[in-house]
Amino acid sequence: MLIAVLAGFVLAMFAPVLTRWLGHRVGWVMALYPAAVMIWLAGQVPQVMQGGGLYFEQAWAPSLGLSLSFWLDGLSLMFGLLISGIGTLILLYASGYMKGDPRVGRFYAIMLCFMSSMLGVVMADGLMSLFVFWELTSITSYLLIGFDHEDEKARKSALQGLLVTFSGGLALMSGLIMLNLVTGSWSLREIIGGEVSLRDNALYLPILLCLLGGAFTKSAQFPFHFWLPNAMAAPTPVSAFLHSATMVKAGIYLMARISPEFSGTSAWTLILCVFGAVTMLTGAFLALRFSGIKKVLAYSTIMALGTLTMLLGIGSEAALIAFVAFLFAHSLYKGALFMVAGSLDHETGTKDIDAMGGLFRKMPVTALSALVAALSLGGIIPLFGFVAKELLFEAVLATSQLTTFLLAMTLVSSILVVAAAGIVALRPFFGALKETPKTPHEAPVTMLAGPFILAGLSLILGFLPPLVGQPILAPAARAVMGGELTMSLYLWHGINTALIMSMVSLLLGLVICWQWRRVRGLIARLNPLLDRGPESGYWRLMDGLVRFSEWQTRVLQNGHMRNYLLMTLTVFVGLTGYALLVRHSLSLNLALDMRIHEIVVAAVTAASAVAACLMRSRLAAVAASGVMGFGIALLFLLFSAPDLAITQLLIETLTVILLILVLFRMPRFADLSTAGERIRDAIVALLTGALMSLLVLTMYDVNLFPSISEYMVDNSVDLAHGHNIVNVILVDFRALDTLGEIFVLALAATGVFAMLKLQTREKKAR
Template sequence: MQLAVLAGFVTAGLAPLLHHWLGARTALAMALLPASLVLWLLWQWPLIAAGETLLLAWPWVPALEISLTFFLDGLAWLFALLICAIGALVLVYSGDYLRDDPAQPRFLVLIVAFMMAMLGLVLADNLVTLFIFWELTSLTSYLLIGFHHTDPAARKAALQSLMVTAGGGLALLAGLVMLALAGGSWSLAELAGRGDAVQDHALHGPLLVCVLLGAFTKSAQWPFHFWLPNAMAAPTPVSAYLHSATMVKAGIYLLARLHPVLGSSDAWVVTLTLVGGLTMALGACLAIRQTHLKILLAYSTVMALGAMTLLLGIGTRAALAAFIVFLVAHALYKGALFLVAGILDQATGTRDLTGMGGLRHAMPWTALVAGLAALSLAGLPPLLGFIGKEALFSAVLEAPLLRGIALSLAFLAALLTLAVAALILLRPFFGARREMPRRPREGSPAMLAGPALLAGLSLWLGLVPHGLEVLVTATVQGLGVREAAVHLTLWHGVTLPLGLSLASLLLGALVVRHWDGLRARSARLEPFMTLGPEGGYGALMRGWMRLAEAQTRWLQNGHLRSYLVMTLLVLLGLVGHALFVRNGLSRASMPSVQLHEALVAALMVSGAVTACLMRSRLAAVAALGAMGFSIALTFVLFSAPDLAITQLLVETLTVVLLALVLYRLPRFAILSTPLRRLRDLVVASLVGGLVGLLMLSVLGGERLPRISGYMIANGQPLGHGHNLVNVILVDFRALDTLGEIIVLGLAATGVFAMLCLRPGSAADRRDEGPGENDHG
């Protein structure tokens, strides 16, 4: 598993080279990677069906308990199979869809990297590894959504998706860290059995909020649902893959994976039930208003994601089984419908449902595939979608909390989804033939193969649902339910869920019949849509931009003095708080100061103050030199003659050089206002006083053990030298000394270069440019 994921990223990087060799067949060649992973997963099926798990660990950062650990159980196996199988079909489809696009190599790099990131996410066992792959899916999906980067709409949609999902990712990071602290492990497999300990921990509430924020933003739950329809700016293969098996399913996977740990709390049940139910109904209501085929399908995905979240919130055995069936059914019909949307787009030149009609004659095979997938979306027999809808109603009827609300929202979503499915099938393929930008033609075999296979599987699994029973049982066991095997059937007899399905069918037919009128009436609500979550996102982004502009003008105004003042103020706040508040600085912790020490300090202060008051540059340099010589005197008083000699030499050289350089410069001019000078005086005085108190506190305190004992004890055994100062400089502080040598070497090189320049040299004349002599 580890080699497969890592090799996948390498393969993605080789896409441009393969395209140079293989041309239009590159996508087919790259589809061999996910296809081979499908075969490997099928080979592991007997192990998974028996309830076993596969754990592969590779130490990554052992000191932090971080490992590249992959864990394969029923849940991970199902998601990995969907990712690889649908990924292979999407690659085959995209090879023909983007045949004439010069950016196809870039697309293949991104789509395969996206596939591997998602695969690593569902297989990861370590929380840190999971988060890394989580963020990789956000980054790669951002690049895929903005694939047409010259289109402003694509760039805007890509940025919106990144801001929402990456913001949720930050919350998720905090939640995962708190989860590891509360559960005592970074392993998901170990955390699955520590739900009680996590629930009783003081961090349970904050970590639950953070984890749910991360999952809700990724899976487009309300109020973060708006980014998903806008992501339809991506190429159709990306939309098909993103909606059916990846990205949005990442949030659903995380909720399912953490269900054994967090699913027993009432807060989890209530939050997921309400948010999932509201997202489900809202997605169906917004879908029925659309005429753009891809956006209509996107809102139906929002509905399905809400339904899956609702089922995970209910959390009973029946709800978890319904979740698995609904997940598989949605992956099959949604992948097929999006791929059909791409075929219709290329064949007709439009994605507007109202601009298509009568295509069943020109595109019979596409119509057949679309019909099967739409019937599954509608939840009609004998498709797998019908079994999923029946299981949804059955689970909602057994909900332990908020049963009435959940049932009402589920029924509303079911009838509107049926209307959406009818529109997808009837409007393009039936009715009167309409004039379209292109003359319609049947899709190529490479483009029809994927949706036909997905729609056919939806029909076969609906007719023979027993083939799913072992998979559902194994997956439900991975969610922490160790009960009897799940039984699936197409016919349960005359039951209440069947009655709800029939009622939704009748009401959905009425919606289809009056769709044009309902859509016209709903247009009156358009001004209020700006007040929703997407409008809030826009207002928030505009506010952030204004804040960024204001702080840029204030903090990054291009003046060095402003940067210095800000840096010193931060130093005052942080160091002052640590010194006075956290460590409680007191007079008792200060060493005594002798009279001669105070006099030397006063001499240094007078030199600094004189330098600030002088109007002559040379006088200011002399005052600074006096301060430097006072520092050398301090070294003498504290028995450091070597440092005193070094300070005297450096200070003398500095004064001489500055005097030579500043000799021809004009006198100081007052450019600042009195208020600014007063501010600078206060800041400088506070910083100087703080640093002085900090040094005195260090000298007078014993809060931390001294390092001098270690140096004395190990100077000769480790450094093999009797001069302790030399051992410290050469051995214990070798890198520091090396840095100082490099600095001195650079300075010597600069001085040598300056000495080599002679007045009137060629370099000087070249730099001077045209002068008086050039004009005679």
């Protein structure tokens, strides 16, 4: 499992080099990786069918209890087969679709990372490794959606998807950490099968909301659904893979994985059923609003994701059987339809359904694949999509909660999806042949194989659903349920309520498809309302963020050093002063044993500091600050710290010299601040000084940890062979810290030298 996941990242590093060697044929080589993973996963089917599985653990951060662990059971096996199987066809498809593109090496590198990240998500057992792979899918999808980075729309869409899914990722991280705090384990396998009952815990609802926040944003549930159709700015192979087997299915996987531990409560049922049903209807309705074929398919994906979420919310045995069947069916037909959409765009030069027609004669294989896959999308007998749709209706009919609401939403969504399927399958290929930007012709074999195979599987599994039922779907359903269940998949369930609902949805859906343009005109009347939906809120939020950034840049980061110093000290005084005065009881030790010469030195030092602030001559101010620095050095010397005194003398001397040299290049002294600003600055300075004094006096008697002074004294000679303890600390005990400081100073000196040389060259050029 470790090799299966990480090999894709290793292969991705060589993708650009292999592309230069092999050209567009590199897709065949890249496809060997997911094909090998698929074959290996298929070899594990017998063991998983018997209730077994695989587990692998590698120490990662043992001191923190973290390990890199992977878990293969029925659920992860089903997802892994979909990811690797469809991924193989997608990479073969990309070899034809991306042919001639100079960026193809970068494309394959990111795609392999994307694929491996998704495999990591579904096989990860550790909570932190799950989160790492989860975020990697967001990062790689961002790179793929914005692949055409010169297109402003692609960049905006990529950023939108990244921000939405990353915000959910933060919620997910919070939920995973709370999950560990409650259970004491970082392992999903231990948490799901453990003795700690999360349902009775006070943190159950916060954990559930955080986990669902991550799942809902990733799987485009309402109101976060808007980012998914905009992700169609990605190349079509990316869209096909993202919608059928990766990214958006990650959230569905997470909800399915935690279902045994979290399902059965009113919160789980209500949230998933309501949001799932609303997402289902929203996606189905909006699919009819657009004429772009990828947009129609994207919104139908939102419908499917909502359906899967709703079924998990219902949580009955029938619902979970319908869940795995619907997920598998959706992966097959959606991968095929997106590849068909890419072939139409590639060979005709347009994505607009209204601009296409009569293409069956020019692209018969593509048309046949589209027709079969669309029939499965619409749930038409004898496709596997029909089997899944019947199970969906039966599960909703058998539920005891929100039955009327869920039944109405499911029926209306099914009607609209049939219409969308008819629009995709019939309008581009039948009717009068329309003129397109490119002369249409059949796509290359590499672009035909994927949709043809996936559509063919939808047909074969429709006639023979047990081929996939017992070996793949049943173990997955058992993993989601957390117990045994009985699964029997049949194409024909007899004449029952579910079949009647299917017939009604078919007839009404075909009527809507026939009157699609009129329906779109009616929907267009709702545009003022639809344009104020969640996506509008996202753009308003982004505009507000930009305005806020402009304001804080203008006020807080305006380029004036005095402003930065003022804000830094004000925040320091506010936060530290609050913690000191409110959260910590002051215990001041004012019994100071000071001699007269120490008081004189301290008074002179303080007077020089005040004089430096009041002087109107820069030279006098520098001299006063020098006196202050030398006074501090003298205090160090009086209190038996000669090393510190020497360091202070050297630094102060160098500082005074540098300041005097700088004075010759500065303009004449002038009052640039008002009296009010000077009073404000004086108040902040006094507060800062007072706070530092309070901190020093408070810490004088505070001893939170044992002192390390004795250790330094006892071991400086034995361990470091040095009698100067300060030098030993700097050179031996804090060697890496000192090395870091030296590196920083050297880097700064190099930068200053480069700037000086640059100025010299500019002067010579003039």
